[in-house]
Amino acid sequence: MSFKPMEEKTKPFRLVKYFTFASLIVIFIGTIVLSFLNIHWARTLQFKKSQDYALLLIENLNHQVYTQFQIPVYYIFGKIQLRNRRQFELMDKIVRNTLHSFKIDTVNLYDVNDNIISYSFEPSLVGQRDLGGEGYRNAVLGQSTSRLVQKGNFWETLLGRPHEIKVITFAPLREAKPLTRISGKVLGVIEVVQDLSEDYKTIFRFQIRVIITCTLVMSLLLVILIFVVKKGEAIIEQRNRERMRLREQLNRAERLSSLGEMVAGISHEIRNPLGIIKSSAELLKKKMEKIPASGAIPDIIVEESDRLNNIITDFLDYAKPRAxxxxxxxxxxxxxxxxxxxxxxxxxxxxxxxxxxxxxxxxxxxxxxxxxxxxxxxxxxxxxxxxxxxxxxxxxxxxxxxxxxxxxxxxxxxxxxxxxxxxxxxxxxxxxxxxxxxxxxxxxxxxxxxxxxxxxxxxxxxxxxxxxxxxxxx
The missing domain is CATH 3.30.565.10 (Histidine kinase-like ATPase, C-terminal domain)
Structure with missing residues (x-):
């Protein structure tokens, strides 16, 4: 029996199955890519938000330092020298009060001429020279800049989860008047460092949840798809087998129909003379009973006639079966x-x-x-x-x-x-x-x-x- 017709019938369904599986894989990959793009967008947005946050804090701190430190110090001491303990303590009090309750890791104040840290949350940094780099030089020219610093090994950085992430913002410290926009000359440079490690860890955990959710959803869809495909294949295979069985029966019926008509006609034509041969043989047997050893031939004729009659009966029963x-x-x-x-x-x-x-x-x-x-x-x-x-x-x-x-x-x-x-x-x-x-x-x-x-x-x-x-x- 050839299964080529079944294969031809199931081929379109297999194409649909392969297309569906391929589409599901493409959708899954696309979902993962979109999740990574979404996470990148979230990190970019977080960086921009942190940058704007730092600039607002710096602007507010600039007002407080100018009005509460520079003017009084010039009035009392005549000049600003943060090496003076009283001036340093006043500056520290103003900065800390201004930035109190804000998420700031470190604040550094640089001298505008010598790139020296005059004030810092970290006392060990005070007096250090040339630590500002490109950000300091831009701030001296009046430009505010921010950069993202990540610390971690290769895999931590690749997966987007370094153990330490900070945003460092440099901005000029200008002359300012209360309730006015800061636009005076540059008096110094402010460096604000924000620690975003926890924020990025939260984004990373959200990314993992998105990927796990997508994987679970796609796995569920895959299981449902496999079940539907197997069910569909079973139904199609069963229908093809039934169709082939019916086709085989139809072909056999068509062959046997013509054969049956021929056999029935021949059988009827043979049965009539066969009956005459049998009856004649029986009559001949009766007439030859008185002749010794002469009954064998009529017996053979009768026996073979019965056998032929049985064969013809089989032909008729097969060709035209009765109900x-x-x-x-x-x-x-x-x-x-x-x-x-x-x-x-x-x-x-x-x-x-x-x-x-x-x-x-x-x-x-x-x-x-x-x-x-x-x-x-x-x-x-x-x-x-x-x-x-x-x-x-x-x-x-x-x-x-x-x-x-x-x-x-x-x-x-x-x-x-x-x-x-x-x-x-x-x-x-x-x-x-x-x-x-x-x-x-x-x-x-x-x-x-x-x-x-x-x-x-x-x-x-x-x-x-x-x-x-x-x-x-x-």
Whole structure:
């Protein structure tokens, strides 16, 4: 049997399946990329927010330093010298009070001329020279700048979670008047350092949650998709098999229809002269009874005529099977009738029939046709064991079906024979028409049942018949 039609039918579905899986993977990758872009945007926004935050703090601190430190110090001391303890303490008090409750890690004040740290939250930095770098030089020119500093190993930085992240902002310290915009000359440089490690850790945790959520959602969609695809494949495969089975039955029916018409016509034409030959032989036999040793030829003619008549009957039964005359009956009674008929042959040739059934349920069937089925199967089982052997007949039932199994202990059915076993006129016997199993299958299918032949696991073959338990059309 060729499965090419099935493959052709399922190919479009496979393309849809592959396209769906590919789309799901692309969507997942796109979602991950978008999550990373979203996290990058969040970090950029956080940096911009921190930069603006620092500039506002610096502007406020600039007002406080100019009005509360520079003017009073010039008035009291005449000049600004943060090396003076009182001036340094005043500056420290003003800066800390101004930045109190704000998230600031460090504040440094640089001299405008010598790039020296005049004031710092870290006393060890006071007096250090040339630590401002490019940010200090830009601030001296009146430009505010910010930069992001990350500390961590390669993988921490790559994954976006360095153990320390700071934003360093440099801005000029100008002359200013209260309630006016700062626009005077540059008097010094302010450096503000903000620690964003916790903020970035929060963003990183959010990123992990987004990725985990996307993975879970895509995994769920993948499981659902796999289930739907497998269900769809099973349905399509079942429909294709059913379609192929119906196509095979239709082709067989078309072949047998033309063959049946031919066989029926030939059989009718042969049966009439065959009947004349038989009756003439019987009449000839009667007339030659008084002649010694002359009855053999008429007996042969009568015997061969009966055999030809049986062959023609098989042709007609296969070509034009009659409809079963259903009535309620017990299959165990039909089986017992078959066994009784075959008992002389069973005992003479050394066969053993093992019955594994009790009272079988009543079903709607034609007992004569079922008798023909069982007789054919039991004779086949006996012929598969020429030297005698065991034949098992098993009967089981449930609410819907009656199952009958005929087992023998012969050599089994070869693979090449199994492929052709239902073909009409195919036989491995020296005599016979090869229509017996075909007639059996026609009868079983006419009863709405099923039949299959298979080899047993160890040796021999078995025939499994399924018949519906129903009482329709009685």
């Amino acid at each position: 079963p005359h259903l009535k309620l009956c017990h299959m165990d009674e039909v089986l017992e009738k078959n066994i009784t008929f075959l008992t002389p042959q069973i005992e003479a040739q050394g066969y053993i029939v093992k019955k594994q059934y009790d009272r079988l349920p009543v079903i709607a069937a034609d007992p004569d046709m079922m008798y023909q089925v069982f007789l054919n199967l039991m004779i086949n089982a006996m012929q598969s064991m020429p030297g005698g052997g065991e034949i098992q007949i098993i009967g089981t039932s449930d609410r819907k079906n009656l199952t009958l199994i005929f087992k023998d202990k012969g050599e089994g059915v070869p693979a090449e024979v199994m492929e052709k076993i239902w073909d009409p006129f195919f036989t491995t016997k020296e005599t016979g028409t090869g229509l017996g199993l075909g007639i059996v299958r026609n009868i079983i299918e006419a009863h709405g049942g099923t039949i299959r032949i298979e080899n047993r696991p160890i040796y021999g073959a078995q025939v499994v018949i399924g018949l519906p338990i129903k009482a329709e059309n009685i």
